[in-house]
Amino acid sequence: MLAGEKTAWEKLEAMDPQEIAERCDLEYWEEEDAFVLEVFKAPFVVDIQQRQVREIGPHHHFHAGDSTHFSLIAPLYVASCRDVIPSGRLIAPQSVPGGQAFFKGPHELPLEVLAHHFGSNPDNFLRAGKELQAEKVEQGDAAVRVPTLPRMPVTIILWVGDLEFPARCQMLIDDTAPEHFPVDAIWATLILTAEAMIQVAGPHH
Structure with a gap:
């Protein structure tokens, strides 16, 4: 447990x-x-x-x-969970109370893992999002808004790598997320979302 x-x-x-x-x-x-x-x-x-x-x-x-x-x-x-619905305003997890100090070291988000898994295949990224009932979002080279929990959606943005720049990912949350969860539970929700995206996408190609 x-x-x-x-x-x-x-x-x-x-x-x-x-x-x-x-x-x-x-x-x-x-x-x-x-x-x-x-x-x-x-x-x-x-x-x-x-x-x-x-x-x-x-x-x-x-x-x-x-x-x-x-x-x-x-x-x-x-x-x-509070009686607060998502506002649609996205923020970086680091900007929640205590986030700047928390999202480091063992609590770093798996952005490089996501970028490595999907960075050369944005279509696979979008397919994985669709498997999780995510909405496509017009940001980066590909982006999805994942309904991880009813009032805790997670937006993942992917930029495809090329010869000059490596692939990269960003994870954003609704600015109401701290109403529902403290920083460590927000982190765990983001980890859950990343794990699910990789799980449903299958092996990296």
Whole structure:
């Protein structure tokens, strides 16, 4: 169990589920004591009694079990999401409170990994985004707005490499993200998004 995961479940157990459902705009199953949370617009059950998150419905392109932070992010989002919808104004993660110091060293974003994986194949980048129900965005050489969590979209911008400049990527968040998550959970959400993009894209060519 990841650090913070136990705390997130304990927080959920102590909260009024109807208040959570209304605040987060989530479906609540009273008999099961569980919420339905969409991750990349695919439904997952957040089961409070069992303290587990599981897939429901049709085939999911993203396999949550292969993610390093999914088991933390799902209950934490349900516990901490605010009644605030995305504004559409994008900011760098480093600009959130505490972000400048946080996004360094072990918490550096995997921008080089994304650039290496997709930098010579923007079509594959856009296909991966489509698998995750992302919207195409007109920025860089290719860009997608990934619906990682209902109120926590992540925008990824790709610039294709050439003989003069290497490929590069940028990850941006909505300026309302700090309303829902502290900086470490924002980082984990970005890692989850990068992992999912690479996972659904398949091996690098």
